[in-house]
Amino acid sequence: MVDLITVDKENRVFHLHNEQLSYIFSIEDGDTISHLYFGKRVKSYHGQLRYPRVDRGFSGNLPGSLDRTFSKDTLPQEYSSAGEMDYRVPATVVRQKDGSNGLMLKYKTYKVEEGKPELTGLPAAYVESESEANTLIVTLEDEKSGVLFDLLYTIYRDYPIITRSVKVKNLGQENVNLEKVASMQIDFSQRDFDVISLPGAHVNERHLERQKLGYGIQTFGSIRGTSSHQMNPFVALVDSNTDEFNGAAYGFALVYSGNHAFEIEKDQLDQVRLLVGINSYNFNWQLPAGESFQTPEVLMTYTDNGLNAMSKAFHSIIRDRITRSKYKYKERPILVNNWEATYFDFDEDKLKPIVDEAKELGIEMFVLDDGWFGHRDDDNSSLGDWNVYEKKFPQGLKHFADYVHSKDLKFGIWFEPEMINEDSELYRAHPDWLIGAPDRFESHSRHQHVLDFSRPEVVDFIYDSISKVIEESSISYIKWDMNRYMSEPFSRGASAADQGKTMHKYILGVYELYTRLTERFPDILFESCASGGARFDPGMLYFAPQTWTSDDTDAAER
Secondary structure, three states: OOEEEEEEOOEEEEEEOOOOEEEEEEEEEHHEEEEEEEEEEHHHHOOOOOOOOOOOOOOOOOOOOOOOOOOOOOEEEEEOEOOOOHHHHHOOEEEOOOOOOOOOOOEEEEEEEEEOOOOOOOOOOOOHHHHHHEEEEEEEEEEEEEEEEEEEEEEEEEOEEEEEEEEEEOOOOOOOOEEEEEEEEEEEEEOOEEEEEEEOOOOEEEEEEEEEEOEEEEEEEOOOOOOOEEEEEEEEEOOOOOOOOOOOEEEEEEEEOEEEEEEEEEEOOEEEHHHHHEEEOOOOEEEEEOOEEEEEEEEEEEEHHHHHHHHHHHHHHHHHHHHOOOOOOOOOOOEEOOOOHHOOOOHHHHHHHHHHHHHOOOEEEEEEEOOOEEEOOOOOOOOOOOOOOOOOOOOOOOHHHHHHHOOEEEEEEEEOOOOOOEOOOOHOHHHHOOOOOOOOOOEEEEEEEEOOOOOOOHHHHHHHHHHHHHHHHOOEEEEEEOOOOOOOOOOOOOHHHHHHHHHHHHHHHHHHHHHHHHHHOOOOOOEEEEEOOOOOHHHHHHHHHEEEEOOOOOOOOO
16 A cells, blocks of 8 residues: 555646655646655645745746745756756756757656566666555657656655656657766755765775855766766765754765766755756766657655764665675675785786685685686786786686685686776677777777677677676676776767767666676676776666775775
8 A cells, every 4th residue: 555655636746755754746836846845754734835935036937827935946946958048957858859948847647566676777776665665657749749758756754765766768759869868857946055976096985075156056076977986876965064963964875876967956036956966077868759768766864863864875775685696695705815915916826825724714715816817917908808818817707716616715806897808809800899980099098998898799799608608607796896997988880960878878787797697697706896996886786786995905994
């Protein structure tokens, strides 16, 4: 029985609530969805938060109306678009066939469901039973183009968490281009916020930066192709007096591992708009008639008990309902990794004494790091060639794995599936599988390039290669590394019109590979790594229950 979502049909008010928080919005003039409240639980909405009717100069009004006291430009909205007389930064920009970006989103219908729907191709919070969450789907429509926006809201019963995402459906007759599609929008009225973000750098990740939110537009994001060392996909809006254990805190985390943007605008009326989603840089998604596009999910929380309570809310939902691995609650094995003992300079005979000593010390797993494949003696070659380096393992990798197992240790291994070296058999066979514009300089970083995971045939090839190694050597642990950003996002497998899809499709390809491997090998412990913490986000934790947080291994720094 649905009991976490109340719909007042007479007053057209939607109220999502559990014992800890409430989220309320309504349908206003022009069938516009207006945000009313997000905060501490209220038993029932009293109806007094309705948008005040005030004539504000230079703010446009509804088409065909002589009422100058209602404007989308000042209304706290749930989801806005370019081309509807709202001069603030919009949640979506849709380019029509004629080149215009006109879009007038109006409320069409709603649906309430038990549980929580899966998001096709994307990591997201889940439920283990239908009763632990309710989902509200509110549909907005642009009548002229036939483009629909489903706004998805899920509220959990026992977590102070609401998730939000958007699904765009093109039910019209013409193709449209999605130039921007935020996963969520929230507008606050007359709030004086501080904003907290998590910037950083390689071996220097996750610095807590807190600043007073001023007027104008500020963006916290990444255009590097990953969630990045430089800016984690998270922000919090907090009152100026909020500390660890007291005060209001609104937290927002994006379940996504690619380019992201948290856009915050404070306007002339001291209203604050927050947009969260895929960064619109190098994003342009042509949506043919009859097709749909699903955005990543945002986790939202509110507390009046300070930053510690906000952190606990995120910790709980990510551990319990984002991470899926059988290892999420288990103690991890004590392991030794050969990297800093040998770097690339090893063979089977040189590794065996490390295994022997690990056994004596009570270590439970040996992990073979970079250099076991292709003809890799340094980082100039062989990425993409996931076959054993016979000079180092003349009797095969299984022979060495069997030795590790004979000492009652588990065997783990390092992969970097998403990269390729020009000095590799894979590049010689498929130079077009490298991401980069043809007939231009193909820039490299650490002597490596990015494989085009936006192409299904690339994902298939890497999946088959890795699966073969896993099956032959009885692997218990995989360290999945990713050691460069994407600089020239051009796919040679896509048309000119579809190049704006490359960076998002790349991340979807990574998720596809992770899904296939984790489902085929559920007993393997996966650890994500990206030169440390360059891809430390809830999207990765959906597949890998642990992350190499930083290449800075100093305990205090971590």
